[in-house]
Amino acid sequence: MMRLGHIEYSNCFPVHARLIVEPRSDLAVVTAIPSVLNAALARGEIDVAPCSSIELARHSSDYRVLPDVVIGADGPVQSILLESARPIDELHDVRVMLPTASATSVVLLRTLLELRSGLQPRYAWYDQREVVDPIDDGAVAVLRIGDVALRREAPPGRYVYDLGEVWTAWTGLPFAFAVWQVRAEVDGTRELATLHEALLDSRSWFGDHDERLAHEYAAHFGMPSDRLLAYWRSLRYELDDRMQQGALHYYALAASLDEAAPLGALPWANVAGV
Incomplete structure (x- = not known):
């Protein structure tokens, strides 16, 4: 079988x-x-x-x-989202939280931040099933994936970036x-x-x-x-x-x-x- x-x-x-x-x-x-x-x-x-x-x-x-x-x-994916207290190009040397559920999207975020924007954040892992918002707990940005991201409504004042959209705008590829x-x-x-x-x-x-x-x-x-x-x-x-x-x-x-x-x-x- x-x-x-x-x-x-x-x-x-x-x-x-x-x-x-x-x-x-x-x-x-x-x-x-x-x-x-x-x-x-x-x-x-x-x-x-x-x-x-x-x-x-x-x-x-x-x-x-x-x-x-x-x-x-091929463009926005809607379910791989970086939520941030700052604009994406200001994420150098700050804490960015990565979900333990992900592999591909974590590496995608690294390519966008480090290779596209020349940034070097301080990454840390978190379990996205937890109720606590990592940004409320001291992080500057957090990556969410899957249905958690799809259902998420970010608080006012947050920046939200669709990684599929950012990737395609940068590379011209899906x-x-x-x-x-x-x-x-x-x-x-x-x-x-x-x-x-x-x-x-x-x-x-x-x-x-x-x-x-x-x-x-x-x-x-x-x-x-x-x-x-x-x-x-x-x-x-x-x-x-x-x-x-x-x-x-x-x-x-x-x-x-x-x-x-x-x-x-x-x-x-x-x-x-x-």
Whole structure:
């Protein structure tokens, strides 16, 4: 039985929707936050997962990328937000809080602050499930991700930056937040080919039912159905040429920060089932 990781945030649902609504007997779905799925894939506890895209560059000899599927944005992403008491270009040598739930977005923020703006903040980690606002507790800025960020209403006077929007304005490229990563030992198997077909079918099925699903899952994700639907429709789920270019550019920048080894090309999974 193939073991598939599923990000608990609403942004993963459009690709996995049919697999969640209509469970398959040949598939075990493991739901968690991104950082937990990253660790589970590394330990071999799951076979495939939409893991933080930075993980691919960190495990390029062990993982392969499923073609065609991604969680990405070409401009604003709405759910990766830097909230700050100061303008973004004034964050040098101040405390910036990073969520333990994230990997890719943390490195993305580093590229934007350090490489784009030439800043060197003092980073610290926090659990974004905690009630205390890190800025009220002495930090100058805080990164929030996922549905926590999507539901967040910043207090008056705060600066809020959408990292997807800042990235695209800087690079002219979309950003791949998560790619479906495959452990090498299941690459090329018939089971992987079947799963890949199921993912493409699920994404297509979601497109035909997204309005109904937004109404049915609004309470689950803790937001109004129209907000959820607009969010889903704003994201990109196809790993096309531009999205690949954005991913490779991000990996090059991450390597310059010693966050991962250089990755010159995406290591594709064999989904032919041969």
